[in-house]
Protein backbone atom coordinates (compact mmCIF):
# COMPACT_ATOMS: atom_id res chain seq x y z
CA UNK A 439 0.00 0.00 0.00
CA UNK A 440 1.02 3.61 -0.63
CA UNK A 441 3.27 5.46 1.76
CA UNK A 442 0.86 8.38 1.25
CA UNK A 443 -2.19 6.21 2.02
CA UNK A 444 -2.92 8.15 5.19
CA UNK A 445 -3.32 11.51 3.39
CA UNK A 446 -6.82 13.02 3.70
CA UNK A 447 -8.39 15.02 0.86
CA UNK A 448 -7.92 18.78 1.33
CA UNK A 449 -10.84 21.16 0.77
CA UNK A 450 -10.86 23.39 -2.32
CA UNK A 451 -9.59 26.95 -1.82
CA UNK A 452 -12.52 29.27 -0.91
CA UNK A 453 -11.70 31.58 -3.85
CA UNK A 454 -10.01 29.41 -6.49
CA UNK A 455 -12.42 26.56 -5.71
CA UNK A 456 -15.28 28.70 -7.04
CA UNK A 457 -13.75 28.47 -10.52
CA UNK A 458 -13.40 24.69 -10.11
CA UNK A 459 -17.15 24.45 -9.35
CA UNK A 460 -17.98 26.90 -12.17
CA UNK A 461 -16.05 24.85 -14.70
CA UNK A 462 -18.02 21.73 -13.73
CA UNK A 463 -21.41 23.42 -14.25
CA UNK A 464 -22.92 22.55 -17.70
CA UNK A 465 -25.40 25.45 -17.56
CA UNK A 466 -25.17 27.73 -20.64
CA UNK A 467 -26.06 30.78 -18.51
CA UNK A 468 -23.55 30.18 -15.70
CA UNK A 469 -21.66 33.27 -14.52
CA UNK A 470 -18.30 33.29 -12.70
CA UNK A 471 -18.09 36.24 -10.31
CA UNK A 472 -15.59 34.50 -8.03
CA UNK A 473 -11.92 34.99 -8.88
CA UNK A 474 -10.72 38.57 -9.12
CA UNK A 475 -9.66 38.43 -12.76
CA UNK A 476 -10.70 41.04 -15.33
CA UNK A 477 -13.12 40.08 -18.11
CA UNK A 478 -14.18 42.17 -21.13
CA UNK A 479 -17.76 43.07 -22.07
CA UNK A 480 -17.68 39.82 -24.06
CA UNK A 481 -16.78 37.97 -20.85
CA UNK A 482 -13.30 37.11 -22.06
CA UNK A 483 -9.90 37.48 -20.33
CA UNK A 484 -7.96 40.52 -21.62
CA UNK A 485 -4.36 40.70 -22.78
CA UNK A 486 -3.56 44.43 -22.94
CA UNK A 487 -2.47 45.74 -26.35
CA UNK A 488 0.58 47.33 -24.75
CA UNK A 489 1.54 43.93 -23.31
CA UNK A 490 1.29 42.36 -26.79
CA UNK A 491 3.47 45.19 -28.15
CA UNK A 492 6.07 44.73 -25.42
CA UNK A 493 6.13 40.98 -26.00
CA UNK A 494 6.73 41.49 -29.72
CA UNK A 495 9.70 43.76 -28.98
CA UNK A 496 11.11 41.17 -26.58
CA UNK A 497 10.62 38.23 -28.94
CA UNK A 498 12.12 40.12 -31.91
CA UNK A 499 15.16 41.25 -29.88
CA UNK A 500 17.69 38.57 -30.80
CA UNK A 501 20.15 39.90 -28.22
CA UNK A 502 17.93 38.68 -25.39
CA UNK A 503 18.93 35.39 -23.74
CA UNK A 504 17.33 33.07 -21.21
CA UNK A 505 20.07 33.18 -18.58
CA UNK A 506 19.27 32.99 -14.86
CA UNK A 507 18.20 36.29 -13.37
CA UNK A 508 20.00 37.35 -10.17
CA UNK A 509 18.35 36.09 -6.97
CA UNK A 510 16.66 39.49 -6.52
CA UNK A 511 15.44 39.52 -10.12
CA UNK A 512 15.60 41.91 -13.07
CA UNK A 513 17.33 45.12 -11.98
CA UNK A 514 15.41 47.43 -14.36
CA UNK A 515 12.13 45.89 -13.24
CA UNK A 516 12.97 46.41 -9.56
CA UNK A 517 13.95 50.06 -10.00
CA UNK A 518 10.90 50.83 -12.15
CA UNK A 519 8.53 49.02 -9.77
CA UNK A 520 9.79 51.08 -6.84
CA UNK A 521 9.20 54.28 -8.84
CA UNK A 522 5.72 53.14 -9.80
CA UNK A 523 4.53 52.75 -6.24
CA UNK A 524 6.66 55.30 -4.34
CA UNK A 525 6.68 57.95 -7.08
CA UNK A 526 9.43 58.94 -9.53
CA UNK A 527 10.46 61.79 -7.18
CA UNK A 528 10.49 59.72 -4.00
CA UNK A 529 13.18 60.96 -1.57
CA UNK A 530 13.53 57.40 -0.24
CA UNK A 531 14.53 56.24 -3.73
CA UNK A 532 16.82 59.23 -4.31
CA UNK A 533 18.58 58.49 -0.99
CA UNK A 534 18.95 54.80 -1.95
CA UNK A 535 16.98 53.74 1.14
CA UNK A 536 14.73 51.34 -0.75
CA UNK A 537 15.53 47.75 -1.56
CA UNK A 538 13.27 46.04 -4.09
CA UNK A 539 13.31 42.35 -5.02
CA UNK A 540 11.34 40.75 -7.86
CA UNK A 541 9.05 38.04 -6.47
CA UNK A 542 6.39 35.64 -7.72
CA UNK A 543 3.54 38.11 -8.08
CA UNK A 544 1.73 39.55 -5.05
CA UNK A 545 1.53 36.28 -3.16
CA UNK A 546 5.26 35.65 -3.51
CA UNK A 547 6.09 39.21 -2.47
CA UNK A 548 3.97 38.86 0.67
CA UNK A 549 5.54 35.49 1.45
CA UNK A 550 9.15 36.67 1.03
CA UNK A 551 8.39 39.71 3.19
CA UNK A 552 6.75 37.54 5.85
CA UNK A 553 9.66 35.06 5.91
CA UNK A 554 12.12 37.96 6.18
CA UNK A 555 10.19 39.52 9.09
CA UNK A 556 9.87 36.17 10.90
CA UNK A 557 13.66 35.82 10.79
CA UNK A 558 14.87 39.39 11.35
CA UNK A 559 12.15 41.52 12.95
CA UNK A 560 11.76 41.59 16.74
CA UNK A 561 7.92 41.45 16.70
CA UNK A 562 6.30 38.34 15.18
CA UNK A 563 2.79 39.66 15.61
CA UNK A 564 0.99 40.82 12.45
CA UNK A 565 -2.44 42.49 12.45
CA UNK A 566 -4.59 41.91 9.36
CA UNK A 567 -7.95 43.55 8.59
CA UNK A 568 -11.20 41.73 9.37
CA UNK A 569 -12.15 40.60 6.72
CA UNK A 570 -9.23 40.39 4.32
CA UNK A 571 -8.05 38.34 1.33
CA UNK A 572 -8.39 34.70 2.39
CA UNK A 573 -4.77 33.86 1.59
CA UNK A 574 -3.31 36.53 3.92
CA UNK A 575 -3.56 34.59 7.23
CA UNK A 576 -2.23 31.44 5.54
CA UNK A 577 0.82 33.18 4.08
CA UNK A 578 1.77 34.88 7.35
CA UNK A 579 1.12 31.82 9.52
CA UNK A 580 3.15 29.46 7.35
CA UNK A 581 6.00 32.01 7.37
CA UNK A 582 6.11 31.85 11.17
CA UNK A 583 4.29 35.06 12.14
CA UNK A 584 1.36 35.04 14.55
CA UNK A 585 -1.77 36.60 13.13
CA UNK A 586 -4.32 38.85 14.85
CA UNK A 587 -7.08 40.88 13.25
CA UNK A 588 -8.08 44.51 13.50
CA UNK A 589 -11.69 45.60 12.96
CA UNK A 590 -12.14 47.01 9.44
CA UNK A 591 -15.60 46.45 7.94
CA UNK A 592 -18.90 47.56 9.48
CA UNK A 593 -21.71 45.22 8.28
CA UNK A 594 -24.34 47.75 9.41
CA UNK A 595 -23.10 50.59 7.20
CA UNK A 596 -21.29 48.29 4.78
CA UNK A 597 -18.50 50.82 5.16
CA UNK A 598 -15.35 51.25 7.25
CA UNK A 599 -15.43 50.59 11.01
CA UNK A 600 -12.96 53.41 11.54
CA UNK A 601 -13.41 53.64 15.31
CA UNK A 602 -12.88 49.90 15.67
CA UNK A 603 -9.81 50.10 13.47
CA UNK A 604 -8.28 52.89 15.55
CA UNK A 605 -9.08 51.14 18.85
CA UNK A 606 -7.58 47.83 17.72
CA UNK A 607 -4.40 49.43 16.36
CA UNK A 608 -4.13 51.58 19.51
CA UNK A 609 -4.15 48.46 21.67
CA UNK A 610 -1.63 46.60 19.49
CA UNK A 611 1.75 46.07 21.20
CA UNK A 612 4.36 48.57 20.01
CA UNK A 613 6.31 47.34 17.00
CA UNK A 614 3.55 45.02 15.80
CA UNK A 615 3.33 44.58 12.02
CA UNK A 616 0.13 45.89 10.39
CA UNK A 617 -1.02 44.68 6.98
CA UNK A 618 -2.65 47.47 4.99
CA UNK A 619 -4.40 47.13 1.63
CA UNK A 620 -2.88 50.01 -0.37
CA UNK A 621 -6.17 50.54 -2.30
CA UNK A 622 -9.30 48.63 -3.39
CA UNK A 623 -9.67 46.53 -0.23
CA UNK A 624 -10.41 42.88 -0.93
CA UNK A 625 -13.14 41.64 -0.26
CA UNK A 626 -15.03 44.74 0.96
CA UNK A 627 -14.21 47.38 -1.67
CA UNK A 628 -14.09 49.83 1.26
CA UNK A 629 -11.03 52.13 1.51
CA UNK A 630 -10.20 54.72 4.18
CA UNK A 631 -10.48 58.35 3.00
CA UNK A 632 -7.24 60.32 2.70
CA UNK A 633 -8.16 62.05 5.97
CA UNK A 634 -8.60 58.69 7.68
CA UNK A 635 -5.29 57.47 6.22
CA UNK A 636 -3.61 60.50 7.81
CA UNK A 637 -4.98 59.46 11.21
CA UNK A 638 -3.97 55.84 10.67
CA UNK A 639 -0.43 56.90 9.75
CA UNK A 640 -0.19 59.21 12.77
CA UNK A 641 -1.36 56.49 15.13
CA UNK A 642 0.89 53.80 13.64
CA UNK A 643 4.01 55.96 13.72
CA UNK A 644 3.28 57.05 17.31
CA UNK A 645 3.13 53.40 18.37
CA UNK A 646 6.04 52.24 16.23
CA UNK A 647 3.76 49.85 14.30
CA UNK A 648 5.38 48.52 11.10
CA UNK A 649 3.29 49.05 7.93
CA UNK A 650 3.23 46.16 5.44
CA UNK A 651 1.33 47.39 2.35
CA UNK A 652 -0.27 44.94 -0.03
CA UNK A 653 -0.68 46.71 -3.38
CA UNK A 654 -2.44 44.29 -5.72
CA UNK A 655 -4.69 46.80 -7.49
CA UNK A 656 -2.71 50.00 -8.07
CA UNK A 657 -4.55 51.94 -10.77
CA UNK A 658 -7.53 49.61 -10.63
CA UNK A 659 -9.39 51.47 -7.89
CA UNK A 660 -9.56 55.03 -9.23
CA UNK A 661 -8.08 54.42 -12.66
CA UNK A 662 -5.07 56.53 -11.65
CA UNK A 663 -1.78 54.87 -10.67
CA UNK A 664 -0.69 57.91 -8.69
CA UNK A 665 -3.99 58.46 -6.85
CA UNK A 666 -4.09 54.81 -5.78
CA UNK A 667 -0.55 55.02 -4.41
CA UNK A 668 -1.23 58.07 -2.19
CA UNK A 669 -1.62 56.12 1.09
CA UNK A 670 1.71 54.32 0.56
CA UNK A 671 3.46 57.54 -0.42
CA UNK A 672 2.07 59.29 2.66
CA UNK A 673 3.82 56.80 4.94
CA UNK A 674 7.09 56.91 2.99
CA UNK A 675 7.03 60.72 2.99
CA UNK A 676 7.33 60.81 6.80
CA UNK A 677 10.74 59.14 6.59
CA UNK A 678 9.57 56.03 8.41
CA UNK A 679 10.16 52.42 7.39
CA UNK A 680 7.67 50.09 5.70
CA UNK A 681 7.26 47.09 3.43
CA UNK A 682 5.25 47.07 0.20
CA UNK A 683 4.21 44.06 -1.90
CA UNK A 684 3.27 44.79 -5.53
CA UNK A 685 1.42 42.65 -8.03
CA UNK A 686 1.11 43.19 -11.81
CA UNK A 687 -1.49 40.42 -12.11
CA UNK A 688 -4.52 42.70 -12.34
CA UNK A 689 -3.30 46.13 -13.41
CA UNK A 690 -1.23 44.77 -16.28
CA UNK A 691 -3.22 41.56 -16.81
CA UNK A 692 -0.16 39.40 -16.17
CA UNK A 693 -1.95 36.91 -13.89
CA UNK A 694 -0.23 33.74 -15.05
CA UNK A 695 3.20 35.38 -15.53
CA UNK A 696 3.49 35.74 -11.75
CA UNK A 697 5.11 39.20 -11.77
CA UNK A 698 5.50 41.10 -8.49
CA UNK A 699 7.96 42.91 -6.26
CA UNK A 700 8.66 43.34 -2.57
CA UNK A 701 10.12 46.68 -1.47
CA UNK A 702 11.46 47.49 1.99
CA UNK A 703 11.92 51.19 2.76
CA UNK A 704 14.67 51.63 5.35
CA UNK A 705 16.15 54.51 7.33
CA UNK A 706 19.54 54.47 5.63
CA UNK A 707 21.25 53.19 2.48
CA UNK A 708 23.49 50.95 4.56
CA UNK A 709 20.52 49.29 6.27
CA UNK A 710 18.79 48.85 2.91
CA UNK A 711 21.80 47.05 1.47
CA UNK A 712 22.09 44.77 4.51
CA UNK A 713 18.37 44.03 4.29
CA UNK A 714 18.80 43.16 0.61
CA UNK A 715 21.62 40.74 1.45
CA UNK A 716 19.32 38.92 3.90
CA UNK A 717 16.40 38.89 1.43
CA UNK A 718 18.69 36.92 -0.91
CA UNK A 719 19.11 34.26 1.80
CA UNK A 720 15.31 33.97 2.06
CA UNK A 721 14.80 33.67 -1.72
CA UNK A 722 17.68 31.37 -2.68
CA UNK A 723 16.33 28.20 -0.94
CA UNK A 724 12.70 29.11 -1.76
CA UNK A 725 12.82 29.41 -5.58
CA UNK A 726 16.41 30.61 -6.21
CA UNK A 727 15.57 33.27 -8.82
CA UNK A 728 12.38 34.62 -10.43
CA UNK A 729 11.06 34.17 -14.03
CA UNK A 730 12.42 36.48 -16.70
CA UNK A 731 9.55 36.90 -19.21
CA UNK A 732 6.86 38.73 -17.23
CA UNK A 733 9.34 41.09 -15.58
CA UNK A 734 10.81 41.90 -19.01
CA UNK A 735 7.33 42.85 -20.27
CA UNK A 736 6.77 45.16 -17.29
CA UNK A 737 10.22 46.77 -17.57
CA UNK A 738 9.75 47.31 -21.33
CA UNK A 739 6.46 49.12 -20.70
CA UNK A 740 7.51 51.17 -17.66
CA UNK A 741 10.74 52.45 -19.21
CA UNK A 742 9.12 53.68 -22.44
CA UNK A 743 7.05 56.86 -22.11
CA UNK A 744 4.66 56.02 -24.95
CA UNK A 745 4.07 52.47 -23.75
CA UNK A 746 3.60 53.69 -20.17
CA UNK A 747 0.98 56.18 -21.38
CA UNK A 748 -0.74 53.50 -23.48
CA UNK A 749 -0.82 51.30 -20.39
CA UNK A 750 -2.46 54.03 -18.29
CA UNK A 751 -5.15 54.46 -20.96
CA UNK A 752 -5.93 50.73 -21.06
CA UNK A 753 -5.83 50.54 -17.26
CA UNK A 754 -8.31 53.40 -16.90
CA UNK A 755 -10.59 51.72 -19.43
CA UNK A 756 -10.65 48.58 -17.26
CA UNK A 757 -11.34 50.60 -14.11
CA UNK A 758 -14.06 52.58 -15.88
CA UNK A 759 -15.76 49.44 -17.15
CA UNK A 760 -15.92 48.08 -13.62
CA UNK A 761 -17.36 51.37 -12.36
CA UNK A 762 -20.04 51.25 -15.07
CA UNK A 763 -20.90 47.69 -13.99
CA UNK A 764 -21.45 49.04 -10.47
CA UNK A 765 -23.85 51.67 -11.72
CA UNK A 766 -25.72 49.21 -14.00
CA UNK A 767 -26.15 46.66 -11.20
CA UNK A 768 -27.33 49.33 -8.76
CA UNK A 769 -29.83 50.69 -11.33
CA UNK A 770 -31.07 47.17 -12.15
CA UNK A 771 -31.77 46.41 -8.47
CA UNK A 772 -33.53 49.73 -8.02
CA UNK A 773 -35.64 49.06 -11.12
CA UNK A 774 -36.65 45.73 -9.59
CA UNK A 775 -37.44 47.31 -6.25
CA UNK A 776 -35.14 44.79 -4.57
CA UNK A 777 -35.60 45.23 -0.81
CA UNK A 778 -32.64 46.79 1.03
CA UNK A 779 -30.21 49.65 0.49
CA UNK A 780 -27.83 48.76 -2.36
CA UNK A 781 -25.95 52.06 -2.53
CA UNK A 782 -22.80 50.34 -1.26
CA UNK A 783 -22.51 48.81 -4.76
CA UNK A 784 -21.66 52.25 -6.17
CA UNK A 785 -19.80 53.52 -3.08
CA UNK A 786 -17.35 50.60 -2.91
CA UNK A 787 -14.23 50.74 -5.08
CA UNK A 788 -11.99 48.35 -7.04
CA UNK A 789 -12.70 44.92 -8.39
CA UNK A 790 -15.11 43.63 -5.78
CA UNK A 791 -18.49 44.38 -4.31
CA UNK A 792 -19.13 43.05 -0.83
CA UNK A 793 -22.85 42.56 -1.33
CA UNK A 794 -23.87 41.67 2.22
CA UNK A 795 -25.59 38.51 0.94
CA UNK A 796 -25.13 35.63 3.41
CA UNK A 797 -23.91 32.10 2.70
CA UNK A 798 -27.45 30.72 2.32
CA UNK A 799 -28.36 33.43 -0.19
CA UNK A 800 -25.11 32.80 -2.09
CA UNK A 801 -25.83 29.04 -2.17
CA UNK A 802 -29.36 29.78 -3.43
CA UNK A 803 -28.00 32.00 -6.24
CA UNK A 804 -25.53 29.33 -7.28
CA UNK A 805 -28.10 26.53 -7.20
CA UNK A 806 -31.01 28.37 -8.84
CA UNK A 807 -29.21 30.89 -11.10
CA UNK A 808 -25.75 29.35 -11.66
CA UNK A 809 -24.10 32.47 -10.28
CA UNK A 810 -20.64 31.61 -8.91
CA UNK A 811 -19.21 33.85 -6.19
CA UNK A 812 -17.36 33.44 -2.90
CA UNK A 813 -19.49 32.34 0.05
CA UNK A 814 -18.81 35.61 1.91
CA UNK A 815 -21.03 37.42 -0.59
CA UNK A 816 -18.18 39.01 -2.57
CA UNK A 817 -18.65 39.43 -6.31
CA UNK A 818 -15.99 40.28 -8.83
CA UNK A 819 -17.52 43.18 -10.80
CA UNK A 820 -14.97 42.49 -13.52
CA UNK A 821 -16.84 39.27 -14.29
CA UNK A 822 -20.00 41.19 -15.20
CA UNK A 823 -21.07 42.65 -18.54
CA UNK A 824 -24.09 44.72 -19.65
CA UNK A 825 -25.53 41.48 -20.99
CA UNK A 826 -25.24 39.60 -17.68
CA UNK A 827 -26.17 42.36 -15.20
CA UNK A 828 -29.93 41.58 -15.55
CA UNK A 829 -29.30 37.91 -14.73
CA UNK A 830 -27.37 38.81 -11.58
CA UNK A 831 -29.96 41.41 -10.59
CA UNK A 832 -32.73 38.78 -10.97
CA UNK A 833 -30.74 36.38 -8.80
CA UNK A 834 -30.05 38.96 -6.08
CA UNK A 835 -33.68 40.07 -6.19
CA UNK A 836 -34.87 36.51 -5.71
CA UNK A 837 -32.36 35.87 -2.94
CA UNK A 838 -33.15 39.13 -1.12
CA UNK A 839 -36.94 38.91 -1.37
Ligand SMILES: Cc1ncc(COP(=O)(O)O)c(CN[C@@H](CCC(=O)O)C(=O)O)c1O
Pocket residue numbers: 453454472473474475542543544545546571573619624652654685686687693698
Ligand atom coordinates in the same frame (compact mmCIF):
# COMPACT_ATOMS: atom_id res chain seq x y z
C1 LIG B 1 -5.29 41.76 -1.76
C2 LIG B 1 -4.59 40.77 -2.63
N1 LIG B 1 -3.26 40.58 -2.44
C3 LIG B 1 -2.57 39.70 -3.21
C4 LIG B 1 -3.20 38.97 -4.19
C5 LIG B 1 -2.34 37.98 -4.95
O1 LIG B 1 -2.32 38.16 -6.25
P1 LIG B 1 -1.18 37.51 -7.16
O2 LIG B 1 -1.90 36.79 -8.24
O3 LIG B 1 -0.35 36.59 -6.30
O4 LIG B 1 -0.37 38.67 -7.64
C6 LIG B 1 -4.60 39.11 -4.42
C7 LIG B 1 -5.32 38.32 -5.49
N2 LIG B 1 -6.62 37.89 -5.12
C8 LIG B 1 -7.59 37.65 -6.17
C9 LIG B 1 -7.10 36.63 -7.21
C10 LIG B 1 -7.31 35.16 -6.92
C11 LIG B 1 -6.56 34.74 -5.66
O5 LIG B 1 -5.32 34.52 -5.73
O6 LIG B 1 -7.23 34.66 -4.60
C12 LIG B 1 -8.93 37.29 -5.54
O7 LIG B 1 -9.08 37.57 -4.32
O8 LIG B 1 -9.81 36.84 -6.25
C13 LIG B 1 -5.30 40.04 -3.62
O9 LIG B 1 -6.62 40.23 -3.80
